Amino acid sequence: xxxxxxxxxxxxxxxxxxxxxxxxxxxxxxxxxxxxxxxxxxxxxxxxxxxxxxxxxxxxxxxxxxxxxxxxxxxxxxxxxxxxxxxxxxxxxxxxxxxxxxxxxxxxxxxxxxxxxxxxxxxxxxxxxxxxxxxxxxxxxxxxxxxxxxxxxxxxxxxxxxxxxxxxxxxxxxxxxxxxxxxxxxxxxxxxxxxxxxxxxxxxxxxxxxxxxxxxxxxxxxxxxxxxxxxxxxxxxxxxxxxxxxxxxxxxxxxxxxx
Numbered sequence: 001x002x003x004x005x006x007x008x009x010x011x012x013x014x015x016x017x018x019x020x021x022x023x024x025x026x027x028x029x030x031x032x033x034x035x036x037x038x039x040x041x042x043x044x045x046x047x048x049x050x051x052x053x054x055x056x057x058x059x060x061x062x063x064x065x066x067x068x069x070x071x072x073x074x075x076x077x078x079x080x081x082x083x084x085x086x087x088x089x090x091x092x093x094x095x096x097x098x099x100x101x102x103x104x105x106x107x108x109x110x111x112x113x114x115x116x117x118x119x120x121x122x123x124x125x126x127x128x129x130x131x132x133x134x135x136x137x138x139x140x141x142x143x144x145x146x147x148x149x150x151x152x153x154x155x156x157x158x159x160x161x162x163x164x165x166x167x168x169x170x171x172x173x174x175x176x177x178x179x180x181x182x183x184x185x186x187x188x189x190x191x192x193x194x195x196x197x198x199x200x201x202x203x204x205x206x207x208x209x210x211x212x213x214x215x216x217x218x219x220x221x222x223x224x225x226x227x228x229x230x231x232x233x234x235x236x237x238x239x240x241x242x243x244x245x246x247x248x249x250x251x252x253x254x255x256x257x258x259x
Contacts, residue, residue, distance in 0.1 A: 005076055008059025011051040012077045016042030019110070019259060020086035023049040024074070024094030026116070027183055028149065028172035030056030033091065033241060037249050045256065048086075050077055052097060054179025056171075065182040067093075067190045071101035078108075087111040087203075087259060089252060091241065092214070093183060099193045102200065111203035113255050115248065116238045118215050121192035130188040134181045141177050145169075152238045154211055164242045198227045205230040205255045207248065211237040230255070 003010045013031055021041055023034045031049035041047045051058040053065045053073055061069065074097065078086065087110050090098035095117025102109045122130065137144045149172050150158070158165050197204065206224050208217045210233050217233060224231040232251050236243035 002057065003077065003080060005058075005073055006061055008061060009057060010059075010073055010077065011057035013049045014046070014081065016044075016046045018045040019256075020083050021045045021047045021256060022074070022078070022086045022088045022098075023047060024052065024088065024090040024097050025049075025055065026090075026092030026094050027187070028055070028145065028175050028180070029091070029094075029168070030171055032056075032171065033168070036241065036245055037252060040249060040253060041256070048077065048081065048083070050074055052094070052183070054182050055175055060176065060178045060182055063178060063182050063185065064189070065179075065186040067096045067100035067186055068104065069186065070097040070183075071104055074101055075105065084108060085110050087113070087256060089113045089115060089255075090117055091115045092117050092238065093187060096187060096190055099197065100190070102202070103193070103196060106200065106202070109200075109202045110259055111205075111255065112200070113205040113207065113252065115207045115252075116209055116212060116215065116240050117206075118220060119193040119197040120220075121190055122188055127188050130184045134184050137177055137180050141180070142173060145172050145175070145180070151213055153243070154237055157236055157239070157243050161242050168239070168242065194223070198229070203255070203259060205232075205251075207231075207240060207251055208233045209237045209240050209243070210235055214238045 025033045030051050034049050052070045054060040088098040095114040098112050149169050234240045234244035240248050
């Protein structure tokens with residue numbers, strides 16, 4: 001389904017009945033990343049999966065999509081559907097958007113699960129990498145996307161899950177240059193949410209990959225253990241919904257069922 005949002009299309013899917021689960025995809029993904037888990041979720045829940053700004057079938061609003069901008073677009077969908085309480089599951093960038101939404105509308109959040117995502121802001125090195133990438137994609141987009149995407153998987157995973165890898169890469173390559181740049185800049189500018197996340201009273205969980213090259217899994221595990229935040233570490237990397245598909249499904253279902 002498509003809404004008109006500030007003159008651009010805003011795409012979402014809506015299926016099932018019950019408590020509301022909002023699924024937010026990561027950078028260079030779209031709502032189809034959830035296709036494996038949605039059939040299980042809709043048995044007892046209503047599932048809303050949204051294409052974030054500049055991704056999938058949703059348009060761009062400029063060359064900077066702050067996480068708050070994306071969160072506002074998500075809120076438009078949820079208000080349009082007259083939904084007031086929901087559980088967020090956010091993969092990577094989708095987790096950043098979910099956190100931004102929770103800061104804006106804390107009274108609406110029943111739970112928030114970060115999947116291969118973090119409450120931390122980018123460090124200096126990551127900020128520099130994002131700025132450099134945004135220059136490169138203007139003249140060498142496809143190669144940059146292929147390189148960025150390949151870094152999300154181990155060499156073994158790329159071979160073991162070759163079909164899923166190629167499908168996800170194809171979706172990534174369909175992301176417009178503007179969508180890439182706007183989201184990348186938005187992630188670069190995002191604020192640290194560590195204190196907010198630890199102090200929030202809604203139900204929380206963090207699902208990580210042991211071999212994740214994007215996040216510091218060991219440091220995050222120390223932090224979440226110290227603050228008694230439910231955490232699980234899968235055996236593989238940043239794309240747990242592909243590399244640890246069944247375990248991800250089980251952990252998300254377990255998180256939701258405890259609400």
